[in-house]
Amino acid sequence: MADPWQECMDYAVILARQAGEMIREALKNKMDVMIKSSPADLVTVTDQKVEKMLMSSIKEKYPYHSFIGEESVAAGEKTVFTEQPTWIIDPIDGTTNFVHRFPFVAVSIGFVVNKEMEFGVVYSCVEDKMYTGRKGKGAFCNGQKLRVSQQEGIRSVGTAAVNMCLVATGGADAYYEMGIHCWDMAGAGIIVIEAGGVLLDVTGGPFDLMSRRIIAASNIALAERIAKELEIIPLQRDDES
Numbered sequence: 001m002a003d004p005w006q007e008c009m010d011y012a013v014i015l016a017r018q019a020g021e022m023i024r025e026a027l028k029n030k031m032d033v034m035i036k037s038s039p040a041d042l043v044t045v046t047d048q049k050v051e052k053m054l055m056s057s058i059k060e061k062y063p064y065h066s067f068i069g070e071e072s073v074a075a076g077e078k079t080v081f082t083e084q085p086t087w088i089i090d091p092i093d094g095t096t097n098f099v100h101r102f103p104f105v106a107v108s109i110g111f112v113v114n115k116e117m118e119f120g121v122v123y124s125c126v127e128d129k130m131y132t133g134r135k136g137k138g139a140f141c142n143g144q145k146l147r148v149s150q151q152e153g154i155r156s157v158g159t160a161a162v163n164m165c166l167v168a169t170g171g172a173d174a175y176y177e178m179g180i181h182c183w184d185m186a187g188a189g190i191i192v193i194e195a196g197g198v199l200l201d202v203t204g205g206p207f208d209l210m211s212r213r214i215i216a217a218s219n220i221a222l223a224e225r226i227a228k229e230l231e232i233i234p235l236q237r238d239d240e241s
Contacts, residue, residue: 003120005111008062008085009134012109012121015057019050019107020125023092027101027126046069046098050091050107058087058169068238070183081210081239088186088209093122094159095221101133103127108161110186111208120187122161131165133191139168146195149173152153164188164216168195176226178202182209182238193214198223202230210239 016232020090026046033209051071051231058067066086068079090108098105101128122131133139133148139146149170160180166172177184186209189199198205200215204227207214217223 004136005085005113008111009056009119009121009132011061012119013123013132015054016107016109016121016130018057019054019091020123020128022050022053022107023098023107023125024045027098038239047092050088053094054089054107055092062087070181071138073181073183079210079238081112081115081182083096083114088112088183090161090181090183090187093161093184093187096181096241103157105161106159106161106165108183108187110183112186112191115209117186117190117193117209119192120185120190122165122191124162124165129165131166131168131188131191132195133168133188135190135194137194139191139194141169142164146170146191148192148195148197149238150218160184160214161185161188163216165190167197167216167218168192170218174222174226176213176215176230178230178233179235181212185209185214189216191216196221200224202227202229202232203227210237211235212238 048071051069066084069089082173088110093106093108094104107123109121119134131141146168163175165188167175195231198220200223202213204224215223215226
């Protein structure tokens with residue numbers, strides 16, 4: 001039986017590389033920085049240009065698919081999450097890093113079918129590391145298969161997608177966050193799972209892509225231990241915005 005989504009994943013990798021080239025080029029120039037919801041929530045012209053390129057390219061090739069993009073939502077679009085094949089895009093995960101030219105900046109593309117993560121592509125473009133994960137087929141970085149670590153520690157570099165990919169590589173053992181969005185998690189989530197890791201809600205329950213909170217860990221025992229220590233912050237869901 002033909003694989004209906006492999007072509008989509010291959011195309012996502014091509015687009016992520018194109019987006020990464022746009023970001024690297026922008027790093028050489030002066031940036032126009034704007035504030036969204038708070039001084040810690042930044043957006044640049046490059047965020048908007050990259051998302052426009054990604055969305056227009058995907059819509060041209062797959063006009064019947066659905067889309068959720070960080071900058072589109074920031075501009076007022078509703079987050080509509082259905083069973084339809086859905087692309088969830090963060091054009092620059094780590095905008096604050098990007099503004100300060102800190103090297104952990106990533107393009108994140110998640111693909112969800114029937115509300116389940118099918119594949120993810122995260123391109124850490126300054127490092128030139130292409131992380132990919134496909135449901136049931138493993139996780140890879142630049143073609144090398146990934147496995148989570150057997151240790152127990154937490155590490156953060158300021159971008160959700162790269163933090164989660166570090167868990168997938170074994171470079172970090174766990175990562176948790178509250179207050180992020182589906183576009184921060186959709187690309188890297190499946191990469192963690194396919195590398196042998198686990199995703200949980202911060203309550204210790206099942207992970208929910210629209211919940212705006214996550215624990216990514218190398219094993220279930222570590223994830224559950226972290227959940228027991230966390231104080232839960234009430235958040236509006238992405239699909240209620």
